[in-house]
Amino acid sequence: MAIRQKLIYSRSDDRLYGLSTSSSNTIGGQVEIAHQMMCYVVHGLTTRFTIPAGYFFHSSFTAEEFYCLTLNILKLVTDCGFLIIRIVTDNLALNVNLFKLLGNGSIQNVISHPYLSPLPLFLSFDYCHAIKNARNLFLQNDMMSSDGVISASFLTDLYDLQKDLPVKPMKFLTKKHLFPNNLEKMNVRRAIQIFYPSVTAALKFLNENGHELFQNVSGTTKYLGFMHHFFQIHNVSSKNQYIRSLDSYVAPYVNVSDERLHWLMHKFHPYMDDIQMQSQRAGLPGLSKETAHSLKFIARSTYLTVKFLLEEVGFYYVLTRTFSSDCIEAMFSHVRSRGGSNDATDARAS
Incomplete structure (x- = not known):
């Protein structure tokens, strides 16, 4: 989701909101102000639930960073006891490259689950x-x-x-x-x-x-x-x-x-x-x-x-x-509503 590129200091939290959560914002690195939010949502198939698994503010992502982040989220969710059988996203170039990395260089509909082998993990774009x-x-x-x-x-x-x-x-x-x-x-x-x-x-x-x-x-x-x-x-x-x-x-x-x-x-x-x-x-x-x-x-x-x-x-x-990825769209809609129905909400409101 696109967010307003804005840096906000919260005195009560003693925290800066709006910085990218990527590794570049370390001591000595160049400070990056985020203008996008990456969101992972777990959606139930047998039981009706939608749980935000994590969201990250960023200004740019490489496919390799996205791949590592996705594997980390997948491992954390699997360790919590969820059985993830399908990853769904839109067909932006970054997501296509993610699927290529998950498929060892080629886009495949099904791969071996990284943490629950030999169970399959299905990949799909959103219809x-x-x-x-x-x-x-x-x-x-x-x-x-x-x-x-x-x-x-x-x-x-x-x-x-x-x-x-x-x-x-x-x-x-x-x-x-x-x-x-x-x-x-x-x-x-x-x-x-x-x-x-x-x-x-x-x-x-x-x-x-x-x-x-x-x-x-x-x-x-x-x-x-x-x-x-x-x-x-x-x-x-x-x-x-x-x-x-x-x-x-x-x-x-x-x-x-x-x-x-x-x-x-x-x-x-x-x-x-x-x-x-x-x-x-x-x-x-x-x-x-x-x-x-x-x-x-x-x-x-x-x-x-x-x-x-x-x-x-x-x-x-x-x-x-x-x-479908409707659960993610609903999550974004909820975030915008909490920010005052603003299509360009900022990192603190998100």
């Missing part, structure tokens, strides 16, 4: 960040797949078509969805609303009824559908929601032969490769290399984690929303 990246790239440039062009211009045309209508097919579709600013790009709800089945249905209806602006929309509707399925598979949060919603895609995972896990491994992966290959042939950017890799990496990690929990650990069911 919420990945879906936001997929949305942002979809809005920025056209792509291509075997089903045709993938373009956000169809959504823009839909927005222009319905904005003066008293009854709108997509009442939630706004400019903030299609032209988000930097802050709005962080909103997961708006990102996933772009991929709602109702959007896909509206585009298909206009295409089937011969509207001239919505020809060759099949490639775009398939992309929207795949991204929505990907999010749903990773957003299972209740044992009973699938009964109330009559939607099997949000049912808890009870069997490794679940068709959703098969879809992740045998349909989603080839579709991502198809977009990259067809976009390259058409001279279009496609998805960024990092985003395409992270989407496939998340899909495989989810499959392996669910398989391990059901077959090896003996879970009766698995809820995949607990795999």
Whole structure:
């Protein structure tokens, strides 16, 4: 989390707040004032709990420092009796380098647990960040797949078509969805609303009824559908929601032969490769290399984690929303609220 670069002396504590906690702030070293906070949070899978395991103020981190810090946190938490089976983070370059160091030079979905060998330790990027990246790239440039062009211009045309209508097919579709600013790009709800089945249905209806602006929309509707399925598979949060919603895609995972896990491994992966290959042939950017890799990496990690929990650990069911880094986002939100709902809080308030 970004914090205000500010040095504060507390007379009551006789302490300076705002210095980096890295090794450079030793006697004789150059003093560094922190402008970021690194936070580790332990989140329960079988029991509902969220515990901050540690947070550190820093101005810069090398991958090696981050690696050592992560191993120290992992050891301390393991010594407290927790069984850590998965590390989740976003796909920033620093985190990618961390995964490379954990995997001895290569990014792997599963490694041997450093302190509980031979138990596995699964690595994954956060699916919420990945879906936001997929949305942002979809809005920025056209792509291509075997089903045709993938373009956000169809959504823009839909927005222009319905904005003066008293009854709108997509009442939630706004400019903030299609032209988000930097802050709005962080909103997961708006990102996933772009991929709602109702959007896909509206585009298909206009295409089937011969509207001239919505020809060759099949490639775009398939992309929207795949991204929505990907999010749903990773957003299972209740044992009973699938009964109330009559939607099997949000049912808890009870069997490794679940068709959703098969879809992740045998349909989603080839579709991502198809977009990259067809976009390259058409001279279009496609998805960024990092985003395409992270989407496939998340899909495989989810499959392996669910398989391990059901077959090896003996879970009766698995809820995949607990795999996300929402607990860290909630921690940051709480810290900001304690600092007066300030997006640029300082080290003392944190």
